[in-house]
Amino acid sequence: MNLHLENKLFLVGGATSGLGKAILEQLIAEGAKVIAVARTEQKLENLKATHEKIEVVSGDLSEESVLEKVMSKIGDRILTGAVINSGGPPAMPVLDTKLSDWDDAYRNVVRWKIALTQALLPKMLENNYGRLLYIESVSVKQPVENLVLSNSMRLAVVGYVKTLSQEVGTSGVTFNILGPGYHSTQRMENLFKKNSELKGIPEAEIRSTFAEQTSIGKIGDPKDFASLAVWLLSQHSQYITGQTISVDGGLVKGIMG
Template structure:
């Protein structure tokens, strides 16, 4: 299928690792242009590797200075879509959290996404086209053990995106959320380690337990996740907006999963 993304400009957060990297690579394979944002400059240069279809921005998405760089880099160009994505808060159970953890989680999971969205939306509405894709977590459908900060804060984005999609529905701008389940990323390795420490069992045992919760009985491949993400960023997804879609191999047990 031709996704009609050749020379179209996309912004991708968290572009050098995990699911963000897989999406970036898939967009480039479709001959799109990408503004890649990540914290580590070295990883960004590696991703760019002399490719003039990749522009890079080094910075923390939760910081005002990074938002300013993003808007300056886009300038007057037509931005076709944006992948609103970055790492999640640290793994911990509820009673281990402090109020400072909640304040940090709000800043790093919620606030910057709203600020970036509200900076991009007017431009997309004016051009009567845009694709916004938020990478959250399967935890918005089913809580993940020892991830209370993610479980709680990511639901705020679901409410925000659903409301905004109703308000701008006639504009040609669509926005959707993907809720990844357990994929082969560094984030999952960190979660295995945290659970291993808390429960006093090996990481391999924890991994097997996680896999056993999945109907497909395996951890997901980021490339499979990216294939759906890039389709949602394409013109083919024109009648899909305000949706939260699990990509989890059958992890969520609920009927509406």
């Protein structure tokens, strides 16, 4: 299938690792241009060196100055779509959290996504076209153990995106969420390590336990996740909006998973 993404401009957050990098690589393979955003400047420069269609902005999107740099980089060009993605809050059980952890989680999971959406949306509405794709977590469908901050704050993003999709549904702009389950990323490795420390069980055993929770019995490949993400960023997804789609190998057991 031709996704018709040649020379279209996209913004990808968390672009130097994990699911963000997998999405960026598939966009480039489809001939798109990508503005890559991540915190580590050297990793971005290394990524930029791999392809002439990659531009970079270094920094934390929760900071206003970085958002300003992103908007300056886009300039007067038409932005076809954006992947709103970054790492989540630290793993911890409910009783270990402090109010300051919740404040930080709001800033790191919710607030900056609203700010970025508000910055990108007016021009998309003016062009009557756009694709906004939010990468959250399977935890919005089924809580993940020891991730109370993520389990809670990401649901706020779901409510925001669903409401937005209803309010501007006829605009030609779509808003969707992907909820990744257990994929082979550094984020998951950190979670395996945290669970290993908490339970006194080897990381390999923890990893196997997580894989066994899925219907297909294995941890996901970021490339498979990216294939759906890139399709949702294309014109073919015009009739899908306001959806939260689990990409989890059958992890969520609920009927509406």
